[in-house]
Amino acid sequence: MKSKAALFFEEMKGKTVSFVGAGVSHFDCIRLFREKGIRVLVRDRADREKMGETADRLEAMGVSLILGEDYLKDIREDVLFRTPGMKFYTPELTEARARGVAVTSEMEVFFALCPCTIIGVTGSDGKTTSTTILSEFLKAEGKTVHLGGNIGRALLPIVEEIAPEDFAVVELSSFQLISMRQSPDIALITNVAPNHLDMHKDMAEYVDAKRNLYLHQGAFSKTVLNFHNDITRSFAEGVRGDLYWFDRFAPVARGAFLNGEGVLCMADGAGVHPLFHKSEIRIPGEHNVENYLGAIAAAWGLVSPEAMRKVAAAFGGVEHRIEFVRELDGVRYYNDSIASSPTRSIAGLRSFDRRIIMIAGGYDKKIPYEPLGPVVAERVKVLVLMGATAEKIEAAVTGCPAYDPQKLQILHAADMAEAVAKARAAAQPGDIVSLSPASASFDLYKNFEVRGNHYKDIVNAL
Numbered sequence: 001m002k003s004k005a006a007l008f009f010e011e012m013k014g015k016t017v018s019f020v021g022a023g024v025s026h027f028d029c030i031r032l033f034r035e036k037g038i039r040v041l042v043r044d045r046a047d048r049e050k051m052g053e054t055a056d057r058l059e060a061m062g063v064s065l066i067l068g069e070d071y072l073k074d075i076r077e078d079v080l081f082r083t084p085g086m087k088f089y090t091p092e093l094t095e096a097r098a099r100g101v102a103v104t105s106e107m108e109v110f111f112a113l114c115p116c117t118i119i120g121v122t123g124s125d126g127k128t129t130s131t132t133i134l135s136e137f138l139k140a141e142g143k144t145v146h147l148g149g150n151i152g153r154a155l156l157p158i159v160e161e162i163a164p165e166d167f168a169v170v171e172l173s174s175f176q177l178i179s180m181r182q183s184p185d186i187a188l189i190t191n192v193a194p195n196h197l198d199m200h201k202d203m204a205e206y207v208d209a210k211r212n213l214y215l216h217q218g219a220f221s222k223t224v225l226n227f228h229n230d231i232t233r234s235f236a237e238g239v240r241g242d243l244y245w246f247d248r249f250a251p252v253a254r255g256a257f258l259n260g261e262g263v264l265c266m267a268d269g270a271g272v273h274p275l276f277h278k279s280e281i282r283i284p285g286e287h288n289v290e291n292y293l294g295a296i297a298a299a300w301g302l303v304s305p306e307a308m309r310k311v312a313a314a315f316g317g318v319e320h321r322i323e324f325v326r327e328l329d330g331v332r333y334y335n336d337s338i339a340s341s342p343t344r345s346i347a348g349l350r351s352f353d354r355r356i357i358m359i360a361g362g363y364d365k366k367i368p369y370e371p372l373g374p375v376v377a378e379r380v381k382v383l384v385l386m387g388a389t390a391e392k393i394e395a396a397v398t399g400c401p402a403y404d405p406q407k408l409q410i411l412h413a414a415d416m417a418e419a420v421a422k423a424r425a426a427a428q429p430g431d432i433v434s435l436s437p438a439s440a441s442f443d444l445y446k447n448f449e450v451r452g453n454h455y456k457d458i459v460n461a462l
Contacts, residue, residue: 003113003115003160004112004113004115005113005115005159005160006160008109008112008113009033009036009038012033012036012038012079013036013037013038015038015039015077015078015079016039016040016041016077016078016079017033017038017039017040017041017077017078017079017080017081018040018041018042018043018075018077018079018080018081019040019041019042019043019080019081019083020043020044020071020072020080020081020082020083020086021042021043021044021083021086022042022044022051022054022058023083024154025083025084025106025154026042026081026083026106026154027054028153028154028157029081029106029154029156029157030042030058030061030063031061031157032156032157034061034062034063039064040061040062040063040064041063041064041065041066041077042058042063042064042065042066043066043067043071043072043075044065044066044067044071045067045068045069045071046067046068047067047068048065048067051065051067055067072090072092072093073092075092075093075095075096075099075101076096076099076101077101078101078102079101079102079104080093080096080101080102080103080104081104081105081106081109082103082104082105082179084105084107084150084173084175084176085175086175088175088178088179103179104179105176105179106154106155106156107149107155107156107170107172107176107180108179108180108181108182109156110148110155110156110159110168111180111182111184112182113156113159114155114159114162114168115159115162115163115164116146116162116163116164116165116166116167116168117166117167117168117185117186118167118168118169118170118184118185118186119134119167119168119169119170119184119185119186119187119188119298120149120170120171120172120183120184120186120187120188120213121134121169121170121171121172121187121188121189121190121298122171122172122173122174122177122187122188122189122190122210122213123188123189123190123191123192123210123226124190124191124192124193124341124343124344125190125191125193125287125341125343125344125347126190126191126287126290126291126294126344126347127150127171127172127190128150128151128171128318128321128338129283129288129291129317129318129321130188130190130291130294130295131147131149131150131151131169131170131171132147132151132315132318133291133292133295133311133315134169134188134295134298134299135147135169136311136315137295137299137302137303137307137308137311138167138169138299138302138303140303140307140308140310140311141302141303141304141307143166143167143302144163144165144166144167145166145167145168145169146158146162146166146167146168146169147169147170148168148169148170148171149170149171149172149173149176150170150171150172150173150176151171155168155170167302170184172213174206174209174210175209177209177210177212177213178205178208178209178212180212180213180216181212181216182216183212183213183214183215183216183217183221184213184217184221185217185221185222186221186222186223186224186298187213187214187217187221187222187223187224188223188224188294188295188297188298189210189213189214189223189224189225189226189232189235190226190290190291190294191226191229191231191232191343192206192207192210192229192231192232193229193231193341193343207231211235211238214235214238214239214240214241215238217239217240217241218240218241219240219241220241221240221241221242222241222242222244222298223235223239223241223242223243223244224244224245224246224255224294224297224298225239225243225244225245225246226245226246226247226290226294227245227246227247227250227252227255228247228248228249228250244256244297244298244300245257245297246290246293246294246296246297247293248286248289248290248293251265251267251272252267253267254267254268254269255267255293255297256292256293256294256296256297256300257293258278258289258293259274261277262277262278262279263275263276263277263278264276264277264278264289264292264293264296266296266297266300266305268300273305275296275305275308275309276308276309276312280309280312280313281312281313282312282313282314282315282316282317283315283316283317283321283322284322284351284352285322285347285348285350285351286347286350286351287347287348287350287351288317288351292308292312296308318338319335319449319452320335320336320337320338320448320449320452321336321338322334322335322336322348322351322434323335323336323452325455325456325459325460326459326460328424328459328462329427329429330428330429330430330431331424331427331428331429331430331431331432331433332431332432332433333432333433333434333459334432334433334434334435335434335435335452335455335456335459336348336434336435336436337435337437337441337448337449337451337452337455338448338452339436339437339438340362340365340437340438340439340440340441340448341365341367341438341439342367342368342369342371342372342438343371344436344438345358345360345372345375345436345437345438346371346372346375348434348436349375349376349379349380349434349436350375350379352379352432352434354430354432355378355379355380355381355407356379356380356381356431356432356433356434357380357381357382357383357384357423357426357427357431357432357433357434358376358380358382358383358384358433358434358436359384359386359413359416359419359420359423359433359434359435359436359437359455360383360384360385360386360389360390360393360436360437360438360439361385361386361387361388361389361390361393361437361438361439362386362387362388362389362437362438362439362440362441362442362443362444362451363387363388363389363439363440363441363442363443363444364388364389364392364439364440364443365439365440369389369392369393369395369396369438370396370399370400371396372393372396372397372438373396373397373398373399373400373402373403374400374401374402376393376396376397376408377397377400377402377403377404377407377408378402380408381407381408381409381431382408382409382410382411382423382426382427383397383408383409383410383411384411384412384413384419384422384423384426385410385411385412385413386412386413386414386415386416386418386419387437387439387443387444388439388443389438389439390412393438393439394410397410398410409426411426415444416444416451416454416455416458417458420433420455420458420459420462424462435451435452435455437451
């Protein structure tokens, strides 16, 4: 009997398939579709000169190109794969759907075709680390794991290589989830707080997108929610399968929690199982205790406590997440470029045991910065601001009652190089400098990885 994937690709042979954007998440898909003999068209805002060698490689595969400002004009292909960062309700896509075009995404099709158990993770903060911890848990148990979504590689191009006994662990953003109508077998939601409001119509649409992670599950599924987060706690009434909780602040009857002695525990029908002390977790920060609690609840029954303990002791964290860069003249430099929201920066600041020098600012996602102010006032000694959100962050800090200009110096920089230079000049032996932007990167950088790498290059060149 042919697999779902084989039948899908056979059906596509008589159709024209277009991809919006030829970036990393789509290139391997484009190559696969062409290898299957499917007609492929790429629509991209970039012109031919900007695409450069990528355009040459695509045309060498037999791919047709529609480039430039009118790249979304008159969409009439049979199937269109949108890029995750494109607004779902873009008028041109709405018009295409009205004409009968099947508008989908790489992750939607992967979910439909995947033969193995899928574990999906989303949240406003912590989803990448939680996804990685889950992957490490399963690998430590000897499972074959396929890591993808917002982290790792596109999974649709390898769907035919995946065995039923494997596990797909996927990180899913609100942009991917907004159009999903199939949920994973196991769903973990780390938290939900205001984020990406520049890309969503409002907070309600953002929350509804996150809700899609579990909304389409069945009775034999599993959902793990953060009990301490008001929004995720409210999701419980919509869960159809097995519901587990995690909570760093109080015990839960069914799920993972931190007890009064600092031990991570799991409660199930057989009782409470102490696992390991939080001091055994190699990566710093109380927020990473939460990431482990969520992953433990999601992996419970699939992974032994011994494997979990082994990962906690060995896993050194994910790049750009409170990543130690170097020590110079007694000053330790950290890269937390993933902190693209106030809540994520707050978690990063709380990871350190002293007031630090913080480099912040970037692209404005139209989210409130007021919650950041008191934490910066309490935990930062020098704040170096750059980018479009600099004034909003400064207003949030100086406007909070805890702000004391004698304890917190605020500086401004035109770019990353100047920000690092000012941070270095202000630092004394024993200080910590952390890039923790509390903002997206798109004003100056393609993504947070490019931003973090630039910061590291500058620091390592000091």
